[in-house]
Amino acid sequence: MYNVTAQRQIARKELKEGLEGARSWHHQYKDSAYVYIGGLHEGLTEGDVVIVFSQFGEVVDCHLVRDRSTGKSKGFAFVCFDDQRSTVLAVDNMNGYQLLKRTLRVDHVEKFKAPKQFDENDLDENGDPKLLEYKASGAEGQGYQVYNVLESQKKIVAAMEARKNYWEDKKAKEAPEDEDEAWARSFEENLQDMKEVDKERKRLKKLKKDKKELKRMKKEAKKLKKEAKKVKKEAKRKGDVSKVKEEPKKAKKEAKSEDDSSDSDNDS
Numbered sequence: 001m002y003n004v005t006a007q008r009q010i011a012r013k014e015l016k017e018g019l020e021g022a023r024s025w026h027h028q029y030k031d032s033a034y035v036y037i038g039g040l041h042e043g044l045t046e047g048d049v050v051i052v053f054s055q056f057g058e059v060v061d062c063h064l065v066r067d068r069s070t071g072k073s074k075g076f077a078f079v080c081f082d083d084q085r086s087t088v089l090a091v092d093n094m095n096g097y098q099l100l101k102r103t104l105r106v107d108h109v110e111k112f113k114a115p116k117q118f119d120e121n122d123l124d125e126n127g128d129p130k131l132l133e134y135k136a137s138g139a140e141g142q143g144y145q146v147y148n149v150l151e152s153q154k155k156i157v158a159a160m161e162a163r164k165n166y167w168e169d170k171k172a173k174e175a176p177e178d179e180d181e182a183w184a185r186s187f188e189e190n191l192q193d194m195k196e197v198d199k200e201r202k203r204l205k206k207l208k209k210d211k212k213e214l215k216r217m218k219k220e221a222k223k224l225k226k227e228a229k230k231v232k233k234e235a236k237r238k239g240d241v242s243k244v245k246e247e248p249k250k251a252k253k254e255a256k257s258e259d260d261s262s263d264s265d266n267d268s
Contacts, residue, residue, distance in 0.1 A: 004096040004105060011092050026088045029108035033084040034061075035091060038076040038105035046077075053079050056093070057086025063115065078112055 014024055021027065037049065046064045053059060061080035066073055081087055087108060095106040117132040124130050 004103065007091075007095055007107070024088075026091070026108070029087065029110055030084060032108060032110055032112065033082070033087060034078050034080045034109040034112040035087050036076065036078055036105075036107050036109050037094075039099075039102045040064075040073065040075045040077060040104070041100040041102050042073050042075060044073065044100070049077050049079065052099070053090055053094070056081070056089040058082035065115075078109060080112070 010025060014020075035053075037053070040049070044064075046062045049064060050059045050062050053062075058081065059079055060082050062077060063079075064073055064077040079090070081090070091106050091108060094104055097104045097106075119132050120129045122130045
């Protein structure tokens with residue numbers, strides 16, 4: 001599938017509908033860890049290609065096709081990953097990517113055909129050069145059709161296998177329970193859940209009651225405060241009235257004192 005636009009549309013549709021696993025179009029290539037890369041700049045080397053595509057996983061083979069006579073790159077290569085799932089990431093992310101002003105075409109390779117190389121110095125019985133065994137190239141090259149050889153991938157596989165064995169052993173050790181035991185266990189669990197629900201209901205009821213009492217107390221305090229303010233205002237008003245009544249009496253008393261003093265002066 002070298003149509004970049006069509007492949008991108010399929011990728012967007014799968015992402016939108018959440019298609020994965022056997023429902024994805026990538027699943028048909030699950031037995032191949034190779035991808036085809038086209039549209040490469042002629043100046044790129046095997047190491048450059050490995051550096052670009054190693055972001056999706058460990059690269060175990062990089063075959064950059066070159067002209068036999070000149071040794072120049074033909075602009076396409078085949079890359080093999082240590083983990084086959086890395087091919088999905090590489091195809092989805094790098095197909096249509098612009099690299100050195102060139103549009104890359106990246107796709108799965110269902111069956112990778114190893115290039116034929118001959119040893120001109122070693123001839124067979126018929127006088128023809130012998131076919132050399134293909135050896136993987138690239139920074140992480142480990143050999144043709146050899147996977148899970150890197151230490152990092154070995155540790156991941158070993159951890160997954162250990163986890164799988166642990167759960168299988170645990171399941172085997174657990175004694176199977178009959179229907180009565182299963183029913184009793186289910187009943188106990190439901191009873192416990194009911195107790196928790198009842199406890200929570202009582203807590204909420206008490207909280208509601210406390211809230212109501214607090215509201216009543218606040219209302220009562222507000223009422224008392226209002227009454228105290230009213231009493232204080234009334235007391236102040238009465239004080240002003242008594243003061244007003246005392247002033248004429250005081251003035252009359254002072255006037256009488258003055259009259260008495262004047263009478264005493266006349267007698268003398």
